[in-house]
Amino acid sequence: MTASGAASFEAAGPLQSHYKAVDWQATSLGPVEEWTPALLATVDLMLNTNFPMAVLWGPDFVVLYNQGYTDLIGDKHPSALGSTAAQVFPEAMDFIGPMMEGVLAGRGNHWYEDAAVPLHRRGYLEECYFTFSYSPVSGGGGEVEGVLIVATETSVRVVTSRRQTLLAHLLERLVGVRDLDELAEQTCAALRTDAADLPVVDLYLDGVRARSTGSDLSLDPVPPAGASGERLVADTHDGTTTVWLPLERREDEPSLPSDIESPPSGMMVARCSDQLPFTPGYELFLRLVADAVAHSMSRLAARAAEVALHEQEHDFSTALQRSLLSAPPQSDDIRVAVRYEPATAAAQVGGDWHDCFVLQDGALAVTIGDVAGHDRDAAAGMAQVRNMLRGIAYTLEEPPAAMMRALDKAMDGLGMNTIATAIMGRIDRESTDGRQRLVLRWTNAGHPPPVLISPEGEVELLTGTPDVLLGVLPEGDRVDHARTLEPGSSVVFYTDGLVDRRSQDLDHGFDWLTRTLSHHAGQDHEQLADTLLAEQMPDSDDDVAILVLHVS
CATH class of the missing domain: 3.60.40.10 (PPM-type phosphatase domain)
Incomplete structure (x- = not known):
């Protein structure tokens, strides 16, 4: 990219207007016409790829990036463009600051896989994970002038894997439960292992609050007036989402004999993480947790029904035999x-x-x-x-x-x-x-x-x-x-x-x-x-x- 080409930023695509709107002279980089060949070449490389990339240039670590990187930084764009890293990522500087300084000082590159880098990019501090590299960019004299970032977000994969682990752990604990008390105890013991997704959970079995995780404060088992939903009711207040999930038999489970008491009803109330968006994936995860608990409740009821039937049969046969x-x-x-x-x-x-x-x-x-x-x-x-x-x-x-x-x-x-x-x-x-x-x-x-x-x-x-x-x-x-x-x-x-x-x-x-x-x-x-x-x-x-x- 030549200086004249850089001034127009043709390769920036949708970001072209944002690049032109930045007063580059007011930054430590100075006017585009005075950018070093290393900076021009790096920006040209970055703008001509769709993979998320960014550049932190000079001792102030001025931020430049391509269109793919905007998805990673959310509402930090477009104000991040031309700002310093400390201005754009204050919440992450404890982690990324030493890496940036080290690369600029010539101490080599850095590579991380699934690194936790919380970002304030959607109006709240969000739990985020990235796989990325920090690489030095040297000028003609061999001196490191800036840092090239190549990154991809892995938050969905990391969080999904964590939730799958929790579900497997929950199912393992619920296999051998013998009554509702043990079911509640084992459920909460499993849920406590994933406080990131389930910071507070209350279980109400047969209308009685059985157990709680994360807080001594009881969550209301009754959803707010006017709230509705199929298999799940969600309500967001002051940025925190609370979800109500009825613990009921699924339609695909076999019905019990008419003379056997139905499984006890219940409700799981979960306060969701205020550092994660309430996505369809989050909702599906909560449903699977509730389904696992509800299935165990049905299994306990079925087992009780089986015992009752055996006792009836036993009593019938014993009475018949004794009568003879x-x-x-x-x-x-x-x-x-x-x-x-x-x-x-x-x-x-x-x-x-x-x-x-x-x-x-x-x-x-x-x-x-x-x-x-x-x-x-x-x-x-x-x-x-x-x-x-x-x-x-x-x-x-x-x-x-x-x-x-x-x-x-x-x-x-x-x-x-x-x-x-x-x-x-x-x-x-x-x-x-x-x-x-x-x-x-x-x-x-x-x-x-x-x-x-x-x-x-x-x-x-x-x-x-x-x-x-x-x-x-x-x-x-x-x-x-x-x-x-x-x-x-x-x-x-x-x-x-x-x-x-x-x-x-x-x-x-x-x-x-x-x-x-x-x-x-x-x-x-x-x-x-x-x-x-x-x-x-x-x-x-x-x-x-x-x-x-x-x-x-």
């Missing part, structure tokens, strides 16, 4: 104790049952079983199988194996898609040589074996070979077993919830059962039943049914 498990008959020579303990409240219930009743011929029938499954269908299946077996046993007057075969056929013929384990037994009073004895006959359809305790306290698993489960082979064969019960002996029937644990094999459970019964062999039938429940192995997640017979 009637008190056993007692006689002078046979005493019976029964126990039923449902699975824990956190687990689903199953189809365990016990039954004891007198047959037409005076024999005592005993049954115990477990329908496969852990839900109300299993409980309903248990009721069908138990009642059907009771009716068949009372009507047929056959050995247990015949009764069980009849039950298998009935289940198949009636289309019951049920699998179950069970023991069907009967105790007959028989006389031999004028002496009466009690004989237990039973058949086992894949059920854990009963345990016999002799009058001397010896414990024996009545194993044998169990037959196939009920509901598998309707035409399959079944076998009867028999044992004489001496006075003073006991027989323990039980379901697998007493001895089966996922972490151990079944033999471990049988060993525990026989040891426990050996240790308490002297107890009566009621005491034995209580002992088995009280001392059962830990980590049970299944129902337990127990029937103890004692022969006098």
